[in-house]
Amino acid sequence: MIKKATIFDIKRFAVHDGDGIRTTIFFKGCPLRCVWCHNPEGLTQKTDICFFEHKCILCGECARVCEKSAHKLQTNIHIFDKNACVLCASCEEACPNDSIKIYGKEVTVDELLPILLEDKDFFESSGGGVTLSGGECLVQADFCRELLSELKKNGISTAVDTSGFVSREKLNAVMPFTDIFLYDLKAYSEDVHIKCTGQSNKIILENLKYIDATGKPTEIRIPYVPEYNDGEIEALAEFISSLKHVTRVKILPYHNYASGKYAALGIENTLPCRLPTDEEIRAAEDIMLSHGIKVYER
Amino acid sequence: MNFTPFDVSRQNIDRQYERYSAAANKERSEELYKKIRAAFDTEEYAVLGKAKANEVYLDGTELFINPYDIFADLCDSDVMSTPIRIRKEIYSSFHKKSGEARRLSNIGAIFANGDYSHTMPDWEKLLEVGLTGIITEAGERLSRCEAGTPEAAFYEAVKITYEATARFALRLASALESTEGANAAFAKENLKAIASRAPKTLAEAMQLYFIYYFVQQKVDGAALRSLGEIDVLLYPFYKSDLERGVSEGEIRELFRYFLFKWNSMRVEANIPFDIAAEPNELTYLILDEYTALDVHDPKIHVKVSGKTPERLIKTVFRSIRDGKNSFVFINDKVIKEALVGIGIDPADAENYTLIGCYEPSAVGKELPCTVNGKLSLPHAISFVMQDIKSGKIKAPETFEDFSAAVFANIDHMAEVAITEINTIEKKYPRFMCAPSMSGTYRDAMERGVDVYSGGAKYNNSSICAYGVATFVDSMLAVRRAVYEEKLISLTSFADVLASNWQGESALRQKILRFPEKYGRGNIEADKYAKDLVDYLSETINGRENGRGGVYRLGLFSIDWIFKSSKTLDATPDGRLFGEPVSKNLCSVPGMDKNGVTGLMRSAMAEDHTKIPNGAVLDVALHPTSVSGDEGLSVMHSLLNTYFMGGGFAIQFNVVSPETLIAAQNDPEKYKNLQVRLCGWNVYFCDLEREVQDNLIAGMKNV
Known part of the structure; x- marks a missing residue:
């Protein structure tokens, strides 16, 4: 049977997902539920429909093509009944302003x-x-393995952006065809990790040690979220400095720009309120540097 | 060297030419014009008449002195338009546009005219021999000629013009005699020097640049559009200045005055310069000073070859990223091949300059006349649609027949333009000549023929075609909508376009979403664009012009896309009446939906060596995509990929907050604008308004 995967975006000229100019594929579905998730459209593996109200120009094209009457236009208001929608995508195609998106x-x-x-x-x-990337691409590891192997056959450099919250088996499946892992670390303490993501980080830390032991390079990415994981930096730095093949660490300042997507998806917005300051980010980077860890230059 | 620090003088040099224009006296100008015109009319040969007129002009105009400048060139600016006025008077006395040329011009489909304005002298020769060297050469050649011959008239014209130029330098010097201040004294010495011999110092060479520019541009009326590779041309003077003990600080000061003086002319002229593909230490000094001046003119052409060091490219990119975006990158290899393709000897193509925007020209060998003609490609489609609507022709049954009708229109437009231009060019010897520039062209001096009468080794003309993406998308839209999917008949489509899509917004939306669009790496659209360029190359390149040279195809559009859009019906690609057509090698706005790499792939699909008059791609990048050292590497990689893929020229925009505001107001056209939010890139238009506002506010000082 031909393997299939569910993805929600392909981004060309991606310049922040590893070295150089890249094309990034976003796989759908993720086992973690990070409160600060900036790609909530990638959380579930099922197809989602998003209606971006602020982009709607009330032209009524969607209501015209929808066979289930999921879109209704009244004076100056567009009502979208998600429960009636069967994800046929005809409204997405009809919308002149990209205000409806199927992920x-x-x-x-x-x-x-x-x-x-x-x-x-x-x-x-x-x-x-x-x-x-994703979501968590390794949820669909079999597919990833096949894709990565084809890419390697074509001489393409490959990176896998993962939360590490996957079975060893899945990791091993992609390992031979992955040139570098972009590995997310959210917390060192298990309780903090559970609070932030809903899951323990035991597997994550073990998997990272395992990858490191094979000699495969990793770039570590740490989202910095005040009042959630801001107390974890020192412990993470210590852990990272025990690894041998980390190319660098990127501290990613938390942002709340995804709030529009939560609304459009019609799911509960879990985003924290407080944004990190520049000083906080610099301080976190300094902690990394003081442990002899290379930090991504912003 | 003794003069006032540049920073002290700066404000008094800025926009100095405007001030002098305001001071000009209309009555006196009219009087002078009469004298100049009378001098011009006394001679049988126009070139000699021109020289006599130049003499009256240079000897007779009132001088304006700017005591704050260290270089002098100013003259009664109200009569600066005199040569152009005389040219127009004579021209209109015997030339009338053909009926068809006038009709096509009026509706914006073509432009066909003489081009007297895209030139550069052989600066190297001028700086080497000076005004006096050319006077001597012209005198010697004149003495070997039979009196009364056209050659004698030409040599005499060159001699008279250069002698008058030297006298003009001395007039300025003596006027400076009574002017107070160190700068006036400094300028005076340099003027005296260049009136009597070839320049020896950097300051003298710079002064010669200004005097010469003034004479060619204002007195001969042949607009000058490049300072050449100034880092190479001025290098020997820079070196000898250093050897005789001038400090680097003083040299930097000279360059500040030099560059800023060109900047101060920006209102009336765009005079770019090149920097060499293989830079020297002066290149970096010039870039350094240019950047520190924080100006946007003159524009700079950066030649890039396999030997161009990363340091140079990154220096330029850093400047672009800082919003100092006067740079266009030029592909050395492709340009040389393109020039060779229209019959220029490989040895002559080695030394080229970019005239005006991006038009290459063999230095001192070619008079390229880069904007004689323009063809608005989408008009060729529109004409077929109009003919169907009016019943003049029956709707073609197949796409091949439709296409044949469209291309027949392109042929016709090109033919009318070429015929018109050739007719004008054959009359050049009667009204257009430039003894100043001719004196620097070795071939013109050997043959005794003015550059405008065919004296250069290559006497070429140019035609630019524009609206490429609009044309490609429109043709493919017709193919799919009418002939493949049969969504509408061609006859009805013609009505729809004439009515500007009235009542057909659904069809329009559907067509806008067709996959075959130029500018996104779509294989079919790219192939179509490639074939189009090959066709245009066959139609234009190498065709004989009216001065013994050939035509060169260009694919740049400047601001013509706005003018002709007002005369062009809605087009089959979904464009509405009044919207501009696509610019340069860019996609139709918003159609580059695969981002910069897709856009570049489309542009690389065409054979740019067949576009000898130049083609440029505009690329917009968001500052957040190219921040840090890695960002510079990303920009460099884009450039390398484009040039290795055969691209001719490319200019980058690292987008400003203004653009983001425009994107808010018109998100459809900015779909692909990416912004980096901390560690990630997102599409700007997908963000909530509040977030967008926040980003814009945060970029206020970018």
Whole structure:
């Protein structure tokens, strides 16, 4: 049977998902529930429909094409009944202003590969390649393995952006075809991790040690979320400094720009309120530096 | 060197030319014009008449002195338009546009005219031999000529013009005699020097630049559009100044005055310069000073070859990223091939300059005339649609037949433009000549023929086609909507376009979402664009012009896209009446939905060596995508990929908050604008208004 995966975006000219110019594929579905998640459209593996109210120009095209009457237009208001929607995508196609978006599309390796190879020249001149991200791409590890192996056959550099909250088996599946892991660490203390993500971090830390022991390089990414994991930096730095193949650490300042997406998805907005200051981020980076860890230059 | 620090003088140099324009005296100008015109009319040969007129002009105009400048060139600016006025008077006395040329011009489909304005002298020769060197050469050649011949008239014209130029320098010097201040004294010495011999110092070479520019641009009326590779041209003077003990600080001061003086002319002229593909230490000094001046003019052409060091490119990118975006990158290899493609000897193509915006020209060998003609490609489609609507032709049954009708229109437009231009060019010897520039062209001096009468080694002309993406998308839209999916008949489509899509917004939306659009790396659209460029190359390149040269195809559009949009019906790609057509090698706005790499792939699909008059791609990048050292590497990689893929020229925009505001007001056109939020890139238009506002506010000082 031909393997399929559910993805929610392909982003070309991605310059922050590993080295150089890259194309990043966002896989749908994630086992963690980080309160600060900035890609909530990637949380579930099922297809989601988003209605961005602020972009709607009230033209009524969607109501015209919808066979289930999920879109209703009244004077100056557009009412979308998500329960009536069968995700046929005709409104997405009809909308002239991209205010309706369907997140989640089934793809095969054969469909993806030509798209990923389009920018090969750019990858080569910049030292870039393809990044698998999400959601948590390794939820669909079998597919990832096949895709990565095809990419390697075509001489493409590969990166896997993972939360590490996956079975060893899944990790092993992609390991031979992955040039670098972009590995997210949210907390060192288990209780903090549970509070932030709903899950223990035991597997995550073990998996990272395991990857490191194989000699595979990793870039560590730490979202910095005040009042959630801001007390974890020292412990994380200590842990990271015990690893041998970490290329660098990126401290990612938490932002709340995804709030619009929560509203559009019609799911509960869990985003924390307080944003980190520049000083806090710099202090976190300094802690890393003081442990002899290379930090990404912003 | 003794003069006032630049920073003290700066405000009195800024916009100095405007001030002098305001001071000009209309009555006196009219009087002078009459004298100049009379001098011009006394001679049988226009070139000699021109020289006599130049003499009256240079000897007779009132001088304006700016005591704050260290270089002098100012003259009664109200009569500066005199040569152009005389040219127009003579021209209109015997030339009338053909009926068809006038009709097509009036509706914005073509432009066809003489081009007297895209030139550069052989600066190297001028700086080497000076005014006096050319006077001597012209005198010697004149003495070997039979009197009364056209050659004698030409040499005499060159001699008269250069002698008058030297006298003009001395007039300025003596006027400065009575002017107080160190700067006036400094300028005076340099003027005296260049009136009597070739320049020896950097300051003298710079002064010669200004005097010469003034004479060619204002007196001969042949607009000058490049200072050449100034880092190479001025290098020997820089070196010898250093050797005789001038400090680097003093040299930097000279460059501040030099660069800023060109900047102060920005209102009336755009005079770019090149920097060499293989830079020297002066290159960096110039870039350094240019950046520190915080100006946007003159524009700078950065030549890039395999030997261009990363340091240079990154220096330029850093400046672009800081919002100092006067740079266009030029692909050395492709340009040389393109020039060779229109018959220029490989050795001559080695030394080229970019005239005006991006138009390459063999230095001292070619008079390229880069904007004789323009073709608005989408008009060729519109004409077919109009003919169907009016019943003049029956709707073609197949796409091939439709296409043949469209391309027949392109042929016709090109033919009318070429015929019109050639007719004008054949009359050049009667009204257009430039003894100043001719004196620097070795071939013109050997042959005794003015550059505008065919004296250069290559006497070429140019035609630019524009609206490429609008054309490609429109043709493919017709193919799919009418002939493949049969969503509408061609006859009805013609009505829809004439009515500006009235009542057909659903069809329009559907067409806007067709996949085959130029600018997103769509293989079909790219192939179509490639074939189009090949076709245009066959139609234009190498065609004979009216001065013994050939035509060069260009694919840049400047601001013409706005003018012709007012005369062009709605187009099949979904464009509404009144919207501009696509610019340069860019996509139709908003159609580059795969971002910068997709846009570049579309542009790289065409063979740019077949576009000898130049083609540029505009790329917008958001500052957050290219921040830090890694950002510079990303920009460099984009450039490398584009040039290795055969791109001709590229200019980057690291987008400002203003653009974000425009994106808020018109999100459809800015769909692909990415912003980096901390560690991630997101699409700006997908963000909530509040978030967008916040980002804009945070970028206020970017």
